[in-house]
Amino acid sequence: MAKELLKGNIAIAEAAVRAGVNAYFGYPITPQTELLEWMAVRMPELGRAFVQAESELGAINMVYGAACTGARVLSSSSSPGVSLMLEGISYIAGTEVPVVMVDVMRGGPGLGNIAPAQADYNQIVHGGGHGDYHPIVLAPANIQEAIDLTYSAFDLAEKYRSIVIILADGSLGQMMEPAELPPMKPVIMRQPEWATYGAEGRERRFLSSIYLDPPEEEEANFRFERRWQEIKANEVQFKEYFMEDAKYAVVAFGTSGRIALSAVRNARAKGIPVGLFRPVSLAPFPEKELAAMAEKMESLLVVEMNAGQMLDDVMNITARRTPINFYGRMGGVVPMPEEIEAEIEELTKGNISNETHPRDRWLAHMGKMN
Amino acid sequence: MSEYTVEEQVVYDRPDSLSSIQNHYCPGCTHGTAHRLVAEVIDEMNEKSNTIGVASVGCSVFAYNYFDFDFVQAPHGRAPAMATGVKRVLPNRIVMTYQGDGDLASIGMGEIVAAAARGENITVIFVNNANYGMTGGQMAPTTLPGQRTSSSPTGRDVETNGFPIRTAEMLATLDGAGYVVRRSLHDPKHVRQAKKAIRLAFETQRQGLGFSMVELLSICPTNWGKTPLQALHWLEENMIPYYPLGDYKVHPALSQKI
Numbered sequence: 001m002a003k004e005l006l007k008g009n010i011a012i013a014e015a016a017v018r019a020g021v022n023a024y025f026g027y028p029i030t031p032q033t034e035l036l037e038w039m040a041v042r043m044p045e046l047g048r049a050f051v052q053a054e055s056e057l058g059a060i061n062m063v064y065g066a067a068c069t070g071a072r073v074l075s076s077s078s079s080p081g082v083s084l085m086l087e088g089i090s091y092i093a094g095t096e097v098p099v100v101m102v103d104v105m106r107g108g109p110g111l112g113n114i115a116p117a118q119a120d121y122n123q124i125v126h127g128g129g130h131g132d133y134h135p136i137v138l139a140p141a142n143i144q145e146a147i148d149l150t151y152s153a154f155d156l157a158e159k160y161r162s163i164v165i166i167l168a169d170g171s172l173g174q175m176m177e178p179a180e181l182p183p184m185k186p187v188i189m190r191q192p193e194w195a196t197y198g199a200e201g202r203e204r205r206f207l208s209s210i211y212l213d214p215p216e217e218e219e220a221n222f223r224f225e226r227r228w229q230e231i232k233a234n235e236v237q238f239k240e241y242f243m244e245d246a247k248y249a250v251v252a253f254g255t256s257g258r259i260a261l262s263a264v265r266n267a268r269a270k271g272i273p274v275g276l277f278r279p280v281s282l283a284p285f286p287e288k289e290l291a292a293m294a295e296k297m298e299s300l301l302v303v304e305m306n307a308g309q310m311l312d313d314v315m316n317i318t319a320r321r322t323p324i325n326f327y328g329r330m331g332g333v334v335p336m337p338e339e340i341e342a343e344i345e346e347l348t349k350g351n352i353s354n355e356t357h358p359r360d361r362w363l364a365h366m367g368k369m370n
Numbered sequence: 371m372s373e374y375t376v377e378e379q380v381v382y383d384r385p386d387s388l389s390s391i392q393n394h395y396c397p398g399c400t401h402g403t404a405h406r407l408v409a410e411v412i413d414e415m416n417e418k419s420n421t422i423g424v425a426s427v428g429c430s431v432f433a434y435n436y437f438d439f440d441f442v443q444a445p446h447g448r449a450p451a452m453a454t455g456v457k458r459v460l461p462n463r464i465v466m467t468y469q470g471d472g473d474l475a476s477i478g479m480g481e482i483v484a485a486a487a488r489g490e491n492i493t494v495i496f497v498n499n500a501n502y503g504m505t506g507g508q509m510a511p512t513t514l515p516g517q518r519t520s521s522s523p524t525g526r527d528v529e530t531n532g533f534p535i536r537t538a539e540m541l542a543t544l545d546g547a548g549y550v551v552r553r554s555l556h557d558p559k560h561v562r563q564a565k566k567a568i569r570l571a572f573e574t575q576r577q578g579l580g581f582s583m584v585e586l587l588s589i590c591p592t593n594w595g596k597t598p599l600q601a602l603h604w605l606e607e608n609m610i611p612y613y614p615l616g617d618y619k620v621h622p623a624l625s626q627k628i
Contacts, residue, residue, distance in 0.1 A: 023459050049458035053451065054484030061448035061481070065424065065455025068442045073455070091445050189459070196440040196456075198463050200419040206434040208425075208443035 003178040009034035011143050011179055012076070012102055012166065015150040017042050020185040021100075022071035023049035025062035029081045030114040031170035032104035036076065048187060056081040060088030067097040068207045070195030072154050076102035078170070079120050080111060083128070089163060090129030093224070094209030096194075098157035100150070101135075102166045104173040107332025115332025116170035116255055121309035124165055125282045132221050134228045135163040136235060137283040139254040141261075144179040145280070146172060151182045160231055161194070167282060169305065171255045171334060228284075237280035238289055242268055246275030248347045249293060251314055252303040253279050255334070260303050263340035274344050282310070287317045299323040299347045303340055306330060308359045315358070323352035326362045385409035387418045389438045398598025400555040400588040401429060404497055405436055407565045408468070411572055412439065421464040422456050424449040426478070428470035429503040447478025450485035453492045464575060466493045471512040472502040475537050479511075482541070489546030489580035493571045496537065496583055499590040500609060507593025511535045514612055519593070534612060538585045542618030548580030550619040554587040554610060556602045563615075570624060579621040587613055 006014075013035045016024070024039040036052065043050035049066065053059035059075050066073045077085060082103045092099050105120045107113040122128075125137050136156060140146035146168060153164040191197055196205050211217035241261055243249065252260040257278035264276045277293055279286050294300060300322055302311045311326045318324070327343045329335045346352075384390060387409035395401045412418055418439050425433040427446035434441035444452040449467035457465040474482050474496050485492065501519050502508040508521040512534050516525040526534075542550040549571050553564035564586055571582035587609050589601035596604060 023455070025455065051454060051458060051488075054480055057448065058451040058454075058481055058484060061445065061451035062455035062458070064444070064448075065442060065452035066459045067455070068452075069422075069456055069459050071459040073459075087445055088448070095442075196422055196442055197460055198420050198422060199440045204439050204441075206441040206443065208434060208441075210431070210443060 003180050005176050006143055006179050006181070007034060007174065007176045008143050008146055008168065009104065009173040010038045011147050011181070012150050012168070013038035013042070014181055015147040016074045016100065017046070018182050018184045019151045019154045020072055020187045021048070021074045021154065022187060022189065023066045023073045024075065025051050025053050025059040025066070025073070026075050027053050027056050027059050027077065027081060029078045031106055031116075031173045032076050032078045032102065034173070035102065035104070046187070056084040057088070060085040063099055064088055064092050064095070064097070067092065067099045068095070068195065069197045070190040070192045072190070074100050074102070076104065078104045078106045079108050079117070082120060083123065086123070086129040089135070090131055090133065091209045092163055093129070093133035093135065094131060094220070095207050096161040097207065098154070098161050098163075100153045100157050100164045100166070102150070102168065105167065105169040113332045114170060116305065116334055117330065117332050118169055118254060118256060118305035119307070119309065119330065120167065121282065121304070121306060124167055133224055134231070134283055135165045136160070136231060137165045137167050137281065138237070139167045139280060139282050140172060141254050141258040141278060143172065143175070143177050147179055147181060149280070156235065158192075160227055162227070162231065167254065169255050232284040235281060236284050236286045236289070238286040239278045239280060241276040241278070243275035243277065243293065246273050247298045248272070248274040248301070248344065249297050250274065250276045250301045250303055250340070250344065251279075251290070252276065253282060253310065256303045256305055259335055259337055260340050262337040263344060266337060266341050267344045272344060272348055274347070285313060285317070290314065290317050294318040294322040297322055298350065299325065299352045301343050301347055302326045302358070303335065303343070304328045305334065308362070311358060320354045323354050324358045325352055326358040328362060385413045387412040387438050389436050391435060393436050394432060395429065396592040398589065398591045398601065400499075400586070401497060403555050403561060404495060404586050404588065405433070407561070407568050408466070408495055409437060410565065411569045414569070415572055415576070417464045417572070421466065422460070424453045424456065424465070424467040426467065426469040426473040428473045430468050430470055430497065431504065433468045447473050447476070448481055449473070449478065450481040450490065450492065450494065454485055454488070454490050457490065457492050461491070464493070464572060466495060468495045469497070470503065471496070471498045471500065472510045475511040475535050483544070486541045486544045486581040486583070487546045489548070491575050491578055491580060492582075493575045494581075494583040495568065496585045497588045498537070498585055498613065499588040501590055501593050503590050503593055507590065514608060536613060538583065538618045541583060546581050547583070547619045548621040549574040549582040549624060551617045552585040552587065552613060552615050554605065554615055556587070556589070556605045574621060574624060577623060579623055
């Protein structure tokens, strides 16, 4: 199939349609609304289920119900809406039913604004809902990657009976760029051995997140953790750019990673030996790969559109052995490549030490700037 | 001893759709009656293997153990949304929620109103016992004015706590509602009427006539601090005047069945 000019939100929606999604439930919220609007047209014309719910609470619980039948189900929202969905996400995780979610992040906290941000990292990667659970979190940096990750997300969710969250942001949702859509898969109603779709010809089943007996709940928690170890061993995804001879590395995901790549290219043109390490799966995080890479670097620069939420993970994983600088923009402000390029040049001065926290140094530095 | 034969005839048995296990309901609680009526109707309609239930949070949280058909268990108040998800991907199945008044009329008011407004083709069994049973008898949206509960210890003061919600009347105003009625479980005559209403509610769904709900006035002897018999009298004398029994919405296509 040829490349077409596609808007991110629509590309993600159509990728899910072509992956054979049986049902979509959502609620309008900027900057993800085009995703819902696309589904409002596509799902009924294909004879599949679409409901614009009364709220994100309604939407996520419709997703929960439909997923219990074994159907392929999708929902999408943006940061404040996702906050509202976290109750349902915890229940879905506790019930072990596969679901695919899209979070097109915007500026916050609170109502914030509708500009791109990455401040849902902790809310999504480290849970957000109550209890011990781990969604698989995939962060695309361009529209083709958003399509490819969404297209394969349903198989991944079903393989592990897990939640898969596509973590995008307002920039990826709203931008248009050329990308190729995958072929249409047949839509089928699956009847997995755990699903509740009517007990014709078999023992009846029930699906719940209740384990009233604490030892049973603990056993379920051990099951979740062991499955997570399996996911960590098999499903790590990341991309490296200009890393072969790099002495310095930028670590950034999603849109930050995309902008950082421009900065890295510019720095390379000036002869600076810098590369980019871009985690694609934020959960499971490419821990071993990052740690091994960091060992070889003189210093790292972590770039995010938040106050350093992934930075904390990077510092843990590298055990603070490699000096790290942090550069973040917040509240819907997107960094320019030149800003990151200047930060890369800081790395080359060789005076970075982890004796003070990178976030403290960043705050002091930003204080001078603003 | 002289020999004689007795011809045995089973006149009362457990419905197939009711599991053969002990339930956790308090002695005298009318949840058991409501469960049995639903199970009898599902059996009579031969829908046991075609039904998916959605349990709620509250005393009926374990309903999925007591009904012998497929079940899922919803977060507090969200059963109508979950049932919507099930029904939209399996439109030929019978989908029911079983909810109490705290679940349906307080935390889940958004979901129930939206499901009824959409004309969601599901059946809701709504057990109204005028308090939160599971957590130990706190004030519910349905608690009567002046009624003492553990969180309205001097009686519900409408000046500060507002007024009880008549859910059936409210939902009946929505065009998506196909069958919305209120019945009571306080004596055998009313129990029979309740069963007939439950049958009509599931018939509404089977015929695709929209949202159906049967509100069942029920007792909570433990939390009301009454014997079961006192509680049944209290329901009749206090709840029925505030929550009149009746048919609030009946789809015209159902009228010949009444």
